[in-house]
Amino acid sequence: MKSLWNDKDAKKIGDDDLGLRVYTSRLLGAEPSLVLHGGGNTSVKSGHRNIYGEEDEVLYVKGSGWDLATIEKPGFAPVRLDELRRMAELRELDDTTMVKLQRAAMTDPYAPNPSVEAILHAIIPYKFVDHTHADAVVTLTNTPRGKKIIKEIYGDTVLVVPYVMPGFILARTIYEMTDGMDWSSIDGIILWSHGVFTFADDARRSYEQMIRLVSKAEDYLKAHGKTEKAKAGRPKVDLNQLARIRKAACVYRERPVLVQVDQSPDQVRFADRPDLRKISQRGPLTPDHIIRTKRVPVIVGADPQAAFDKYAVDYRDYFNEFGNAGLSCLDRAPRWGVWPGVGTLAFGTSLKENGIITDIKRHTVAAITVAEELGGWRALGPKDLFDIEYWELEQAKLKKAGAPPPFQGRVVLVTGAASGIGKACVDAFAARGAAVAAVDINPKVHSLFDQPAVLPVITDVTEEGAVKKAVEQTVATFGGLDIVVSNAGIFPAGERLAEMNAKTWEKSLAVNLTSHQLLIKHAAEFLPYGINPNIVIIASKNVPAPGPGAGAYSVPKAGLTQLGRVAALELAGAGVRVNMLHPNAVFDTSIWTEDVLEKRAASYGLTVEEYKKSNLLQTEITSHDVADLVVAVAGPAFAKTTGAQIPVDGGNERVI
Numbered sequence: 001m002k003s004l005w006n007d008k009d010a011k012k013i014g015d016d017d018l019g020l021r022v023y024t025s026r027l028l029g030a031e032p033s034l035v036l037h038g039g040g041n042t043s044v045k046s047g048h049r050n051i052y053g054e055e056d057e058v059l060y061v062k063g064s065g066w067d068l069a070t071i072e073k074p075g076f077a078p079v080r081l082d083e084l085r086r087m088a089e090l091r092e093l094d095d096t097t098m099v100k101l102q103r104a105a106m107t108d109p110y111a112p113n114p115s116v117e118a119i120l121h122a123i124i125p126y127k128f129v130d131h132t133h134a135d136a137v138v139t140l141t142n143t144p145r146g147k148k149i150i151k152e153i154y155g156d157t158v159l160v161v162p163y164v165m166p167g168f169i170l171a172r173t174i175y176e177m178t179d180g181m182d183w184s185s186i187d188g189i190i191l192w193s194h195g196v197f198t199f200a201d202d203a204r205r206s207y208e209q210m211i212r213l214v215s216k217a218e219d220y221l222k223a224h225g226k227t228e229k230a231k232a233g234r235p236k237v238d239l240n241q242l243a244r245i246r247k248a249a250c251v252y253r254e255r256p257v258l259v260q261v262d263q264s265p266d267q268v269r270f271a272d273r274p275d276l277r278k279i280s281q282r283g284p285l286t287p288d289h290i291i292r293t294k295r296v297p298v299i300v301g302a303d304p305q306a307a308f309d310k311y312a313v314d315y316r317d318y319f320n321e322f323g324n325a326g327l328s329c330l331d332r333a334p335r336w337g338v339w340p341g342v343g344t345l346a347f348g349t350s351l352k353e354n355g356i357i358t359d360i361k362r363h364t365v366a367a368i369t370v371a372e373e374l375g376g377w378r379a380l381g382p383k384d385l386f387d388i389e390y391w392e393l394e395q396a397k398l399k400k401a402g403a404p405p406p407f408q409g410r411v412v413l414v415t416g417a418a419s420g421i422g423k424a425c426v427d428a429f430a431a432r433g434a435a436v437a438a439v440d441i442n443p444k445v446h447s448l449f450d451q452p453a454v455l456p457v458i459t460d461v462t463e464e465g466a467v468k469k470a471v472e473q474t475v476a477t478f479g480g481l482d483i484v485v486s487n488a489g490i491f492p493a494g495e496r497l498a499e500m501n502a503k504t505w506e507k508s509l510a511v512n513l514t515s516h517q518l519l520i521k522h523a524a525e526f527l528p529y530g531i532n533p534n535i536v537i538i539a540s541k542n543v544p545a546p547g548p549g550a551g552a553y554s555v556p557k558a559g560l561t562q563l564g565r566v567a568a569l570e571l572a573g574a575g576v577r578v579n580m581l582h583p584n585a586v587f588d589t590s591i592w593t594e595d596v597l598e599k600r601a602a603s604y605g606l607t608v609e610e611y612k613k614s615n616l617l618q619t620e621i622t623s624h625d626v627a628d629l630v631v632a633v634a635g636p637a638f639a640k641t642t643g644a645q646i647p648v649d650g651g652n653e654r655v656i
């Protein structure tokens, strides 16, 4: 590991104490093997002139909720140093009182809550203090010969602290251990199964001391752990089984989750190990990961539901063994899993959560793999881990304001996604938290939706092989399929039956009817494992109220409606709903060119303006109006409705 210090960049942020503190904190945060997702914290001791003109000695310590990689000056909580030092002198201090005392000692009441390690930072007699959860060091402490190895690497240059609960107990332990100690005799502190502290009066020295200590551990691992070079192939993923795994994963989480299969070489190798069932069940890399990943992964086999049931039973036992009357059991769903022979799995309610889980499990798998080469992976025992998982100060990290978006964790596939109603549906579902496959023949889908939750898929929906692939790509990416918006359509030239061009007729049948049949056929393999699964078909007002000169459009749309009715009958047994919408006169779609509009208006003897609002409510219908109805029909209000045909046409006396 190399120092990333650069004089120019350091000056850019500012060469005052807090500016330098921000700069080196970000350098630590830039290295995921030092701190992952909120792990680690830093501080600087500095003066602060109060309103009365007096100088306060203040500890600026990382605030809760800030990440070192992106921290800014307001991310540091200013706490009066003398107060923190007095707290270390107490024999006991419960968390609630500690949080209260620390808030009361802040010189800015609007700053975030100080890190749980604030007292420890305060008693270290140096200006800059850096704390990380370095993978390499923690990995070494989590092996049977860890003590000898740490001694071999560092000699007497570090203080080694056995594992105790972070927060006040850790600060108090170190306060006692260092009583009368000459701090200049050590380069840092190693916390067993937890991390590293370094310190100096200079920002750069404290940071580079961290890099030096961690590099020594990395060098040891490189020299003593075998580095697997053999390339792992990419085993095939059984998508039907994946959809079953996702269904099982949602049960104990009590919310829909997205399942992402990780087939990076290290994960495939791990999933292939014969000792997998033993080594994967020993615990996480550092205790703070437990709030993101739970203590252990689930191992899914041929019967995914049975695996999740067993996980939930084991979790209940763990809770009963270590919990007390004041606690209520958290959800019993795993956050990651191992699919033997295939890869590892993340079960997050959003892509963001899956990203965090994936980062942590990759670091965990790497640590377990190398520790096995050094005699075996030994994580902290379940009692200590339980105390962290149920520690209110850890759980506080997960608390966010407000309810999750209504379609979070749901997987939607929309055809005809590049324009009009289809695009409006993609936007509407994505805005409500869903993961959406945006399917269209137009490559524009790639540039239309600039967000990770939208998967653009270029597909000719009239080609069966392409439709099958689009469905499979959706399941492979998000783990399953819940909602299909079968929307792709064209508005063919207005030809009367007597002068119908064969090509016009055939193309309309292919796009407006057969493509929907192909989509239903292939989606039907996965929808039965979906969460409140359903299909919404975009038909047309022309079905109940056809007009002259639009036979090539109206006839396939009528067939499409019949297709939906049959699908509702056939899929009801699997719990899949199918409903049809009959929009009319939605003019902000690509099928309504000026030319088509004028011709249609003329065929009714109306001006374009009159034609646009020619409905009972005299209102214009937009693609967003239709998308809002699609979202409603796909959602809980319609959970008990199938085979329905719902107009969205401003009211039409021929339909009513």
Ligand SMILES: [Zn+2]
Pocket: 039, 040, 041, 131, 132, 133, 166, 194, 195
């Ligand atoms: Zn820590």
